[in-house]
Amino acid sequence: MDTLRIDGRVVLVTGAAAGIGHEIARACAAEGAVVHLADVADTVHEAAAGMTGLRAAVAHVCDVTDPEAVRRLVDDVIAASGRLDVAYLNAGVNGVPSPLQPGGAIDDLPFADWRRVLDVNLDGLFHCLQRCAGVMKAQRSGSIVVTASTAGLRAEPRVSYPYVVSKAAVLGLVRQAALELARFGVRVNALAPGPVVTGIGGPGPRPAAAVAAWEDSVPMRRWGTPADLTGLALLLASDASGWMTGGTYVADGGATALTQVLSDTLPGPDEG
Ligand SMILES: NC(=O)c1ccc[n+]([C@@H]2O[C@H](COP(=O)([O-])OP(=O)(O)OC[C@H]3O[C@@H](n4cnc5c(N)ncnc54)[C@H](O)[C@@H]3O)[C@@H](O)[C@H]2O)c1
Incomplete structure (x- = not known):
């Protein structure tokens, strides 16, 4: 199906050094897109180097919580590739205890933990969305795909x-931006994965009972695995989803x- 093709498209992926972002970047490169990988971790260089031979893959070290760094990132993508067709805004963190763990209950949670996650997952997304939307609005085309979560x-x-x-x-944020940007030919959608084996989500050091x-x-x-998400990610990037926004x-x-x-997971009244 030709409308599913993204070869030659210019794609930016944030949080692309590992996990879901890395797999989406790899899938886009395999489909012939020009891929820009951005991450706060400098292992993004190795991630991009592993993709050469498919098509151009360019690495950028960028902390999405820094608006100036995000501005430079998007400027660099445009300087190198002339346009931006697809932005996967995917960088995210957790690493904070759940309400079932020590330090995670509402009356215990340190404000610094609250802020650290919101800084990346919400404010960082805002900075990226703002810059990518500006470019795509001027170009009168583009697809923005945000990695949300079933936890939302x-x-x-x-x-x-x-x-x-x-x-x-x-x-x-996705719905509001979709509404504003629709008349400029720019689409904004959210991809919401369930539990996926990655640095954030994987079984990791959790007790076997919790993993089960x-x-x-x-x-x-x-x-899930990151590869379980690439079909949907490519669909949302391509013209095959041309009437899908918000x-x-x-x-x-x-x-x-x-x-x-929920009822299976929550402790009962006598369980502390
Ligand atoms: N794994 C899951 O179960 C799951 C489920 C639903 C949603 N998600 C979402 O998927 C996205 C990707 O996470 P993942 O599961 O692949 O985890 P991951 O930890 O493997 O990858 C996240 C990447 O984001 C990068 N990153 C973190 N902070 C950054 C910052 N300030 N600036 C730039 N890059 C930064 C990390 O260095 C890392 O490479 C996140 O938004 C996450 O919330 C994950």
Whole structure:
């Protein structure tokens, strides 16, 4: 299907050194796009180097919480490639205890933890969206895809307050920007993954019982992988989704179709 093709398109991916962003960048490069990978981690250089041979892949070290650095990033993309067709705004963090863990309950949570996550997941997204939207508005075309989360679609006691709140807020930002930018031919959508094996989401050092409980909360009975998201990511980038804007598209093995998970996860009144 020709409308699914993105070869020759100029794509920017933030948070591209690892995990979901890295896999989306790799998939875009494999489809023949010119890919710009941005990340706060300088391993982004190795990530981009691993993609050469497919097409141009350019690395940029950029902290999305720094508006000036984001301005330079987008200027550098335009200087190198002349335009920006697709922006995957994907950089994100968590690393804060959930309400079920010490230091994560609402009356315990340090404000610094709250701010650190919102700085990246919401303010960082704002800086990137602002710059990318400006370029795409002037160009009268473009697709912006934001990595949200199923944790932003419902309360999730196994995930920290600032993460859940940042990902819920992201959806409002996506809808509001989609509304404003529609008349300029710029689309803005959210991709909302369920639990995916990465630095943020993976089984990692969690106890085996917690890993299994996450698996049980996914009707397809497995964690997702970054590769599970690339089909949807490519669709949202391409002309095949040309009439889709302001939407939130879930890839979660059926997890949000299941509501019983909350009562199974929360401790009862006598359990502290
Ligand atoms: N893994 C999951 O279960 C899951 C589920 C839903 C949504 N998400 C979202 O997917 C996105 C990607 O996360 P991931 O799971 O691939 O985790 P990850 O930790 O593997 O990748 C996140 C990347 O973002 C980069 N990053 C962090 N702070 C940054 C900053 N200030 N500036 C630039 N880059 C920064 C990191 O260096 C890292 O390379 C995030 O927005 C995350 O919230 C993840």
